[in-house]
Amino acid sequence: xTSVTIKxxxxxxxxxxxxxxxxxxxxxxxxxxSRARVTAAAEQLDFRPNAQARSLRSAKTHVLGLLVSDVRNxxxxxxxxxVEQAALETGYVILLGNANELEDQQNxxxxxxxxxxxxxxxxxxxxDGQGSISSLVNRxxxxxxxxxxxxxxxxxxxxxxxxxxxxxxxxxxxxQGHRRIGYIAGPQSISTGRERYAAFVEALKExxxxxxxxxxxxxxxxxxxxAAATERLLQLEDPPTAILAxxxxxxxxxxxxxxxxxLRIGPDVALVAxxxxxxFALLSPALSVIDHSVEDMGRIAVDLLLKxxxxxxxxxxxxxxxxxxxxxxxxxxxxxxxRKN
Amino acid sequence: xTSVTIKxxxxxxxxxxxxxxxxxxxxxxxxxxSRARVTAAAEQLDFRPNAQARSLRSAKTHVLGLLVSDVRNxxxxxxxxxVEQAALETGYVILLGNANELEDQQNxxxxxxxxxxxxxxxxxxxxDGQGSISSLVNRxxxxxxxxxxxxxxxxxxxxxxxxxxxxxxxxxxxxQGHRRIGYIAGPQSISTGRERYAAFVEALKExxxxxxxxxxxxxxxxxxxxAAATERLLQLEDPPTAILAxxxxxxxxxxxxxxxxxLRIGPDVALVAxxxxxxFALLSPALSVIDHSVEDMGRIAVDLLLKxxxxxxxxxxxxxxxxxxxxxxxxxxxxxxxRKN
DNA sequence: CTGAAAGCGCTTACAG
DNA sequence: CTGAAAGCGCTTACAG
Numbered sequence: 001x002t003s004v005t006i007k008x009x010x011x012x013x014x015x016x017x018x019x020x021x022x023x024x025x026x027x028x029x030x031x032x033x034s035r036a037r038v039t040a041a042a043e044q045l046d047f048r049p050n051a052q053a054r055s056l057r058s059a060k061t062h063v064l065g066l067l068v069s070d071v072r073n074x075x076x077x078x079x080x081x082x083v084e085q086a087a088l089e090t091g092y093v094i095l096l097g098n099a100n101e102l103e104d105q106q107n108x109x110x111x112x113x114x115x116x117x118x119x120x121x122x123x124x125x126x127x128d129g130q131g132s133i134s135s136l137v138n139r140x141x142x143x144x145x146x147x148x149x150x151x152x153x154x155x156x157x158x159x160x161x162x163x164x165x166x167x168x169x170x171x172x173x174x175x176q177g178h179r180r181i182g183y184i185a186g187p188q189s190i191s192t193g194r195e196r197y198a199a200f201v202e203a204l205k206e207x208x209x210x211x212x213x214x215x216x217x218x219x220x221x222x223x224x225x226x227a228a229a230t231e232r233l234l235q236l237e238d239p240p241t242a243i244l245a246x247x248x249x250x251x252x253x254x255x256x257x258x259x260x261x262x263l264r265i266g267p268d269v270a271l272v273a274x275x276x277x278x279x280f281a282l283l284s285p286a287l288s289v290i291d292h293s294v295e296d297m298g299r300i301a302v303d304l305l306l307k308x309x310x311x312x313x314x315x316x317x318x319x320x321x322x323x324x325x326x327x328x329x330x331x332x333x334x335x336x337x338x339r340k341n
Numbered sequence: 342x343t344s345v346t347i348k349x350x351x352x353x354x355x356x357x358x359x360x361x362x363x364x365x366x367x368x369x370x371x372x373x374x375s376r377a378r379v380t381a382a383a384e385q386l387d388f389r390p391n392a393q394a395r396s397l398r399s400a401k402t403h404v405l406g407l408l409v410s411d412v413r414n415x416x417x418x419x420x421x422x423x424v425e426q427a428a429l430e431t432g433y434v435i436l437l438g439n440a441n442e443l444e445d446q447q448n449x450x451x452x453x454x455x456x457x458x459x460x461x462x463x464x465x466x467x468x469d470g471q472g473s474i475s476s477l478v479n480r481x482x483x484x485x486x487x488x489x490x491x492x493x494x495x496x497x498x499x500x501x502x503x504x505x506x507x508x509x510x511x512x513x514x515x516x517q518g519h520r521r522i523g524y525i526a527g528p529q530s531i532s533t534g535r536e537r538y539a540a541f542v543e544a545l546k547e548x549x550x551x552x553x554x555x556x557x558x559x560x561x562x563x564x565x566x567x568a569a570a571t572e573r574l575l576q577l578e579d580p581p582t583a584i585l586a587x588x589x590x591x592x593x594x595x596x597x598x599x600x601x602x603x604l605r606i607g608p609d610v611a612l613v614a615x616x617x618x619x620x621f622a623l624l625s626p627a628l629s630v631i632d633h634s635v636e637d638m639g640r641i642a643v644d645l646l647l648k649x650x651x652x653x654x655x656x657x658x659x660x661x662x663x664x665x666x667x668x669x670x671x672x673x674x675x676x677x678x679x680r681k682n
Numbered sequence: 683c684t685g686a687a688a689g690c691g692c693t694t695a696c697a698g
Numbered sequence: 699c700t701g702a703a704a705g706c707g708c709t710t711a712c713a714g
Contacts, residue, residue, distance in 0.1 A: 003480065005707060016685045021709060029683055046476060051456035052393040053707035056690045063453065071421050071437070077412045084439055088446070093453040096412070096437040098425055105429070112404065112434040115392035116457065135387060139344065223619070255623050278564070282596050284625035346691055357701045362693060370699055394691035397706045684714085691706105698700085 004045045012041040024049065055117055064092045064305065065113040065121035067106060069148070070222065071098040073249050075275045075294060076124065079146065082298025083122060090306065092119070099126055101221055107132040114141065120305045122146050127189065129153040142308040146301040149191045156308060158300045158317045162192065162274070163199040165290035165321030166244070169272045170203035172288075172323060173242045176331060178270060179209055182233040182240030183216045184226055184250050193221070196246045196274065215240055219250045226253025234261055234269070242270035242329065248277045255283065270329040285327030292321040345386045353382040365390060396458055405433045405646065406454040406462035408447060410489070411563065412439040414590050416616045416635060417465065420487065423639025424463060431647065433460070440467055442562055448473040455482065461646045463487050468530065470494040483649040487642040490532045497649060499641045499658045503533065503615070504540040506631035506662030507585070510613045511544035513629075513664060514583045517672060519611060520550055523574040523581030524557045525567055525591050534562070537587045537615065556581055560591045567594025575602055575610070583611035583670065589618045596624065611670040626668030633662040 010020035015034050023030050023038035024047075041047075055061045066083050068076040084094050095118065097109035103126040110132035113121055120142035125133055129150035136143050137153055145157035173181055183200050186193030197216070204211050217232050219225030226245055230253065233240055243258075245251035251273030258269050265271050266285045273280060276291040300317050307314040351361035356375050364371050364379035365388075382388075396402045407424050409417035425435050436459065438450035444467045451473035454462055461483035466474055470491035477484050478494055486498035514522055524541050527534030538557070545552050558573050560566030567586055571594065574581055584599075586592035592614030599610050606612050606626055613629045614621060621628035641658050648655040 003707090007707080017708085018685055018687095018710080019683085022684085025709075027710090031683055034683080046479070048452065048455050048476070050397070050458065050707050051453075052397045052458055053690085054709075056391070056393045056397060056692090056707080057709040059690085063457075071412065071418045072415070074413070074415070074418075077415075077418050080412050080439065081441065084441070084446075088449075093449060094438075095453075096439065097435075098421065098437065100422065100425070105425075108429075108434060111389065112392075112436075114389050116404070117391065117393055135389070138387070252620060252623065259623065279593060279620045279624075282593065282600070283620075283623060344691090348691080358692085359694080359701055359703095360699085362691095363700085366693075368694090372699055375699085391691050394706085395693075397691080397708090398693040400706085685712105686714105687712090688710090690708085693706085694704090696701105696703090698702105 003050065004047045006047070006049065008045055009038060009041045009047050012045065013037040059117070061117055061119050062092055063095055063116070063118045065095050065097065065110075065118045065123075067097045067099055067109055067113075067121065067123040067125075069099050069124045069126065070101050070249070071096075073221070073247065074277045074279075075248055078294045079124075079298050082295045083146075083302055084298075086299045086302035090302070099124075101126065103127040103131065110136055114139065120144070120309050122301045122305055124148050125150045125153075142305060144301055144305045144308060146297060147192065151191070156304045156314050156316050158297055158304060158319065159191075160292040160297070160321050161318045162196045162290070162321055163202070165274070165292065165323055166196060166199040167203045167206065168323035169244055169288070169290055169329075170200065170207050170209070172325060173244075173270060173272070173329060174207040174209055176242075176270065176329065178240075178242040180212065180215060180238065180240045180242075181209060182243040184229040184233075184243065184245040184254060185216055185218045186221045186246040186250075187218065190221070193246065200244065212238075219246070219253075221247050221250060223249040223253045226250025227257040228253070230254040230257035231261075234258070234263070240269070242272070244272045244274075246274050248273055248275040248280070251275075251280070251287065255287075265328050266330065272323075272329050276324065281326065283328075285330075288326045288329040289324050290321050291324050292319055344391065345388045347388070347390065349386055350379060350382045350388050353386065354378040400458070402458055402460050403433055404436055404457070404459045406436050406438065406451075406459045406464075408438045408440055408450055408454075408462065408464040408466075410440050410465045410467065411442050411590070412437075414562070414588065415618045415620075416589055419635045420465075420639050423636045424487075424643055427640045427643035431643070440465075442467065444468040444472065451477055455480065461485070461650050463642045463646055465489050466491045466494075483646060485642055485646045485649060487638060488533060492532070497645045497655050497657050499638055499645060499660065500532075501633040501638070501662050502659045503537045503631070503662055504543070506615070506633065506664055507537060507540040508544045508547065509664035510585055510629070510631055511541065511548050511550070513666060514585075514611060514613070514670060515548040515550055517583075517611065517670065519581075519583040521553065521556060521579065521581045521583075522550060523571075523584040525570040525574075525584065525586040525595060526557055526559045527562045527587040527591075528559065531562070534587065541585065560587070562588050562591060564590040564594040567591025568598040569594070571595040571598035572602075575599070575604070581610070583613070585613045585615075587615050589614055589616040589621070592616075592621070592628065596628075606669050607671065613664075613670050617665065622667065624669075626671075629667045629670040630665050631662050632665050633660055
């Protein structure tokens with residue numbers, strides 16, 4: 001594992017170390033003669049510059065970090081993909097990290113990014129911004145928030161405005177005759193958890209529905225908590241006739257639990273999920289969802305970050321959300337007419 | 342963004358640079374006096390050592406790379422999670438990359454890992470091992486293959502033996518009376534694509550079923566190709582009565598296409614998918630799947646890699662697979678009795 | 683256009 | 699236990 005260094009390349013090419021470096025890093029002041037020889041030598045030796053050494057001098061790594069909250073949440077997997085595709089054209093490489101919805105894992109990864117001196121980072125943050133998030137910002141490392149934000153940390157961010165989607169969902173359910181709507185909330189330590197809950201409460205008022213606090217159960221955005229919350233809701237003395245889940249993993253947990261209890265989604269319990277996961281359209285009945293564009297979110301996040309790296313201070317972006325009605329929130333007769341299967 | 346360096350820490354603590362370094366890197370030869378002062382100074386300045394500089398000297402980064410084929414494939418998202426959890430206890434941090442089933446993207450990421458001089462890498466490889474894969478191996482960078490292998494590249498690997506699962510699936514379908522089984526194959530440039538296809542052909546023979554080559558359509562392991570392949574199969578003059586898909590994204594494409602054509606999964610076309618994705622159990626009818634343990638695979642991959650890093654040469658591991666029968670491959674009456682929903 | 687030299691931020695024998 | 703110094707592999711003013 002004795003690496004080939006630029007010294008070896010220079011020696012083989014018969015030029016000085018400085019000239020070799022200039023050719024390799026594309027500096028204009030080089031003769032075509034030396035360009036040819038150095039390039040050939042580098043190729044012959046399969047030389048890969050040591051990024052450590054390079055960025056120790058130039059303070060540029062051409063690497064961006066992306067921290068998602070949970071890779072197993074399809075929304076974030078899609079987001080990772082979208083960010084990556086957008087970054088691909090810019091010449092940056094993305095290092096992906098998974099917080100697994102845990103602040104501790106988030107901090108470990110962010111510390112690693114700081115240590116590696118990445119050029120910038122996109123993060124869907126956990127927690128209150130005390131730990132590594134503040135290190136990131138205090139060091140002036142270009143940072144952009146995506147999907148979520150942290151109060152008091154002012155970096156550009158791209159988020160979804162959950163309100164229209166949730167308002168439409170509650171209104172729609174009310175129109176179907178539902179008076180008691182159960183809500184599986186996200187954690188209130190996370191901005192999206194708070195915003196969506198507030199939007200739900202607001203929407204209930206607007207629609208004049210039952211505001212029984214027992215109808216809201218708090219989960220942690222992961223599958224098991226969605227199942228547990230559903231169980232609690234269904235065991236209520238006066239259980240809800242419809243359930244809204246604040247993200248897709250919790251919705252999956254809800255689907256599993258509703259079936260486990262021998263109830264039918266739609267006729268017995270209507271269900272609407274936040275996040276438009278492709279498989280949700282394939283469930284029977286197909287799930288109604290609150291949709292927002294993960295492609296836009298990823299692309300804009302990269303855009304914003306590149307601007308921050310360039311020293312600009314771009315404005316934050318808020319993306320729209322909206323309800324897509326499918327069978328899971330329609331009455332049985334309607335389901336029958338719509339269903340092909 | 343003027344970083345705090347170890348020099349600043351040493352100055353504030355009133356010791357030499359060397360002493361500060363020894364304290365910070367846990368070298369035993371330090372007095373408790375200087376340990377206290379340096380630690381305090383580092384804390385006060387929020388000092389984070391520059392990993393570039395550190396590993397330039399010590400040739401250790403404590404970072405591992407993990408390259409998955411496709412983050413949006415839930416199997417690989419689960420794998421990423423499993424690897425990460427296993428690595429967490431070892432003090433290594435995982436840098437995750439996504440090849441998006443493209444050799445070019447794989448190579449870009451692997452080159453970045455080489456440049457960053459990570460301590461080792463776990464990869465689910467694409468291609469023939471000519472590009473960055475061979476760079477990795479030739480440089481002696483500790484490498485382990487996971488899920489897939491590359492012919493002629495001899496690194497330790499942990500894979501699934503697809504044969505028992507596929508053999509059981511074909512046998513099961515034959516028992517249900519199916520004579521013409523469609524197969525949505527993975528690309529033959531990928532080891533799992535080849536192995537599963539060979540296992541399918543073998544299983545057909547064993548079961549004495551129709552070996553019409555038109556019944557096999559090759560996809561690329563991604564969703565759209567699964568839908569396209571299903572369309573071709575269903576448009577056959579003598580279409581299959583059952584379909585087996587070689588991975589889960591292609592199975593999702595198959596589900597969507599079967600429904601789009603107004604057919605019922607189970608009664609009209611039986612369906613079995615490779616990979617046990619949690620949502621598959623929630624479809625109606627629930628999908629029969631070929632199961633293998635992604636947790637074991639992730640954990641073992643990390644184990645193997647740590648051994649390679651320690652200079653050992655661990656043996657490769659092959660994990661079992663097996664069929665889980667659900668409604669999608671059972672006759673209608675059986676479906677009716679089993680279905681709760 | 684080119685080379686010698688300084689320096690990026692660390693670690694680590696080498697003396698003491 | 700501690701400090702001065704060399705060196706990891708690069709880049710980049712500085713002269714020429």
